[in-house]
Amino acid sequence: MEKAFEHFSKQLGCITGFGGVNNTLLIENLKIDGTFIKHMATVSGRNRIEVRPFDSNNLKVILDECTKSGLSAYIASKTTIVVSAPQIDNEDKVRVEKQIKKMAEETKITIRNVRRKFNIGDETTKGYISKVEKLVTDKLTILASL
Numbered sequence: 001m002e003k004a005f006e007h008f009s010k011q012l013g014c015i016t017g018f019g020g021v022n023n024t025l026l027i028e029n030l031k032i033d034g035t036f037i038k039h040m041a042t043v044s045g046r047n048r049i050e051v052r053p054f055d056s057n058n059l060k061v062i063l064d065e066c067t068k069s070g071l072s073a074y075i076a077s078k079t080t081i082v083v084s085a086p087q088i089d090n091e092d093k094v095r096v097e098k099q100i101k102k103m104a105e106e107t108k109i110t111i112r113n114v115r116r117k118f119n120i121g122d123e124t125t126k127g128y129i130s131k132v133e134k135l136v137t138d139k140l141t142i143l144a145s146l
Contacts, residue, residue: 001114001128008107012100012135024049027083032058032065051081093143100143104136 014025027049028038037043041053041062051066053059056079066073066083073083088096108129115125 001111001120001124004107004110004114005128005131008103008132009135011103012139026071026085027051027066030065030069032061037062037065049083050076051083052079053081097140097143100136100139104132107132 010025013023014029024043024045027043028036030037032040037051040055040058041051043049043051051062051073053062059075059079059081063073063075063081066081071083071085073081076082111125111128111132114120115122
């Protein structure tokens with residue numbers, strides 16, 4: 001149950017690149033040829049995310065992957081890429097809200113299945129489900145305020 005909750009929490013953390021608020025998870029979890037960008041470069045920053053590849057030959061590849069993922073990215077220097085997420089509009093808000101609710105429901109189902117499989121008490125399950133619901137409520141409140 002803990003792993004399901006942690007996975008959901010990490011997924012939800014990736015959905016923060018809207019409204020001018022960026023998160024390094026937006027970039028760190030992108031893959032290039034099966035390798036996460038976080039294993040190819042250092043990723044840092046809050047308002048302006050900077051990606052510094054360990055190998056400068058990967059600069060163009062990382063830039064292309066970020067652009068392909070819908071992020072605004074440009075080469076700032078010979079060793080740095082600057083990335084930001086585009087502003088979110090109302091249509092995107094609705095889509096993101098649906099995705100958040102879908103992910104939450106899938107997590108709740110996983111938690112219930114673990115309870116059934118391992119015969120875990122109902123109170124533990126309710127605790128994790130309430131944590132999921134609180135995260136969803138918090139994220140949807142942020143989304144609505146944009």
